[in-house]
Amino acid sequence: MNTSSAISIRRARREDVEAIVKxxxxxxxxxSRERIEHPLPSCYFDAFxxxxxxxxxxxxVAEDNAGAVVGCxxxxxxxxxxxxxxxxxxxxxxxxxxxxxxxxxxxxxVRWAVADARAKGCKLVELLTHHTRVDAQRFxxxxxxxxxxxxxxxxx
Amino acid sequence: MNTSSAISIRRARREDVEAIVKxxxxxxxxxSRERIEHPLPSCYFDAFxxxxxxxxxxxxVAEDNAGAVVGCxxxxxxxxxxxxxxxxxxxxxxxxxxxxxxxxxxxxxVRWAVADARAKGCKLVELLTHHTRVDAQRFxxxxxxxxxxxxxxxxx
Numbered sequence: 001m002n003t004s005s006a007i008s009i010r011r012a013r014r015e016d017v018e019a020i021v022k023x024x025x026x027x028x029x030x031x032s033r034e035r036i037e038h039p040l041p042s043c044y045f046d047a048f049x050x051x052x053x054x055x056x057x058x059x060x061v062a063e064d065n066a067g068a069v070v071g072c073x074x075x076x077x078x079x080x081x082x083x084x085x086x087x088x089x090x091x092x093x094x095x096x097x098x099x100x101x102x103x104x105x106x107x108x109x110v111r112w113a114v115a116d117a118r119a120k121g122c123k124l125v126e127l128l129t130h131h132t133r134v135d136a137q138r139f140x141x142x143x144x145x146x147x148x149x150x151x152x153x154x155x156x
Numbered sequence: 157m158n159t160s161s162a163i164s165i166r167r168a169r170r171e172d173v174e175a176i177v178k179x180x181x182x183x184x185x186x187x188s189r190e191r192i193e194h195p196l197p198s199c200y201f202d203a204f205x206x207x208x209x210x211x212x213x214x215x216x217v218a219e220d221n222a223g224a225v226v227g228c229x230x231x232x233x234x235x236x237x238x239x240x241x242x243x244x245x246x247x248x249x250x251x252x253x254x255x256x257x258x259x260x261x262x263x264x265x266v267r268w269a270v271a272d273a274r275a276k277g278c279k280l281v282e283l284l285t286h287h288t289r290v291d292a293q294r295f296x297x298x299x300x301x302x303x304x305x306x307x308x309x310x311x312x
Contacts, residue, residue, distance in 0.1 A: 017237065024238050033239045047241030056212065073208050076234045079210060081173065082180050082249050083189045085203025090246060114310060119193050119251060123312050127285055128305035140308045151283035151305025152296045154270060 006065040009104055009112045012072065016061050017048050019069035023095040029130060060112065061106050062096070071096040073109040077120050089117030089125040110143055128153070162221040163261055165268045168228065168276030172217050173204050175225035179251040185286060216268065218252070218261050226256040229265040245281040266299055274281050284309070 012020065018040050026035035035041050051059045056078065062071030074092045079085075091113050096105045119123045128151030129136045137147060158171050168176065174196050181190035207215045212234065218227030230248045235241075247269050252261045273281045284291045284307030293303060 012170040020237055030238065035240055039238065043241040044237055047235050047237050047243075048255070049302075050243075052237035054212065056210065057234065057236075059237070064232075074234075074236055076232065076246075077276040078213065078230075078232045078246070078248070079203050079206035080213075080249055081176055081200055081207070081215070082186065084191055084197065085199040085201075085234050087203075087206075088232070088248065092234070092244065093236055117185055119167045120312055125308075128282055128284065129308060129309050130305055137306055137308070143310075145310045147287075147306045148309050149286050149307025150293055150303045151307035152279045152283050152285060152293070153304050154301045156273055 002023050007021075007062050007070070007103075008065075009060050009062055011108060012052075012059040012061045014045065014048060015054075015150045016069050016072075017044050020059075020061065020095075023069075023072060023097055024093065034156070046125045048092040054065070058116065059093075060109070062109055064100075069097075071109050074097040074111055075113045075116060077117060077122060078100055083123050086123035087117075087121050089113065089120075089122040091125060106139065107143065110140070114143070157243045157302035163218050163226070163264055164221075165216050165218055165265060165271075168204070168208075168215040168217045170201065170208075172225050173200050176215075176217065176251075179228055179253055180227075182254055190214065213246055213249075214272070215249075218263070218265055220256075225253075227252040227261045227265050229269055231269045231272060233273060233278060239279050243273075243277050245269065245276070245278040245285040247281060248284075262295065263299065266296070270299070308312070 021034055021044050024030045025036050051057050057076050059074045062067045064070050073094045076090045078088045080088055114125050177190055178198050180186045181192050207213050213232050215230045217225045220226050224285055229250045232246045234244045270281050
């Protein structure tokens with residue numbers, strides 16, 4: 001399987017949580033922030049339940065044709081007054097499993113999110129990508145995103 | 157009144173919508189995106205209703221001691237799996253009325269949002285500020301934010 005054609009995007013289920021957290025942790029920035037233990041700490045399942053019952057948030061996974069979870073993305077559609085009361089789509093936690101990179105899986109996930117946000121009336125989709133992730137910035141530019149803003153963060 | 161001490165932060169009400177939209181429009185970037193008409197287009201009130209009934213979103217205003225709305229901010233608290241299932245706080249649509257700048261009103265709004273996000277279990281608060289808004293970036297840095305990310309946007 002060398003293309004994204006055998007990849008399907010579907011809503012994440014509770015049994016995907018471990019695979020998702022592994023992808024979040026398999027990353028220079030994420031490594032120190034996650035806890036990969038067996039069993040997985042319950043905080044992840046609690047967070048999954050909160051995401052799953054929130055009608056404004058969609059956590060989706062990319063699944064290959066063998067049923068393995070190889071990517072994830074979270075989309076939040078947020079109503080607001082600006083731009084004539086248009087909703088805003090925020091994309092977070094985009095990850096593709098290390099061994100499945102460069103197959104168009106990330107592109108499929110992001111295009112899904114953009115299409116879904118647009119279908120829900122968003123006029124703007126935004127995301128923050130760490131300034132060191134130069135490849136990610138190139139990737140998003142190719143999908144039509146513009147590096148128009150500074151993404152400012154405050155971590156406790 | 158020269159300080160923010162006479163300013164209170166409170167949840168926005170339907171009767172604040174016009175004042176909020178005026179602030180959104182009174183801005184080089186916002187001007188072309190909003191419609192200031194009398195009466196105000198219903199899209200703004202529809203969006204207000206969507207915001208107001210969403211338990212994850214708070215639209216707040218800064219009110220001076222004469223009861224005038226002189227600032228606004230929207231905070232979205234978004235659950236997610238990353239950082240051990242911590243929620244994320246997203247700050248949007250921060251505005252202070254042109255004639256009330258440099259009085260600490262923006263700082264009061266942002267500090268309120270950061271404290272509220274933290275109280276709700278967020279480990280991270282983030283926002284996007286247009287790369288041309290150099291003053292805004294200096295302001296957020298002073299409040300502890302770091303320009304760690306590139307804010308990428310796709311506008312339809």
